Amino acid sequence: MPGVPVAARLVVxxxxxxxxxxxxxxxxxxxxxxVDAATAALWYHWxxxxxxxxxxxxxxxxxxxxFKTFNSARRTLRGIELMHMIKKGQMVSVVxxxxxxxxQFYSLAA
Numbered sequence: 001m002p003g004v005p006v007a008a009r010l011v012v013x014x015x016x017x018x019x020x021x022x023x024x025x026x027x028x029x030x031x032x033x034x035v036d037a038a039t040a041a042l043w044y045h046w047x048x049x050x051x052x053x054x055x056x057x058x059x060x061x062x063x064x065x066x067f068k069t070f071n072s073a074r075r076t077l078r079g080i081e082l083m084h085m086i087k088k089g090q091m092v093s094v095v096x097x098x099x100x101x102x103x104q105f106y107s108l109a110a
């Protein structure tokens with residue numbers, strides 16, 4: 001059964017160098033109405049970032065075969081998210097300390 005047609009538009013998102021050279025280009029087909037192209041492209045960018053982080057966490061959690069309690073799930077997911085942030089270099093450390101990922105993790109317990 002065919003669905004109702006939806007109005008869609010093509011948004012071209014380009015990342016340019018300082019010299020104006022195209023470094024990356026995305027073609028996005030969207031049905032978001034009333035929003036300029038730059039805002040729509042930014043929304044999709046952030047959505048993809050969240051999905052990418054979620055995919056990384058799911059990859060680690062899947063072999064665990066679930067959690068017994070909500071509390072254990074909360075604590076385990078916090079640790080997984082923390083390690084993911086450290087791995088991505090998002091954890092801010094004290095100026096002058098150049099710690100490895102393990103060093104950053106153990107510095108939290110100290």
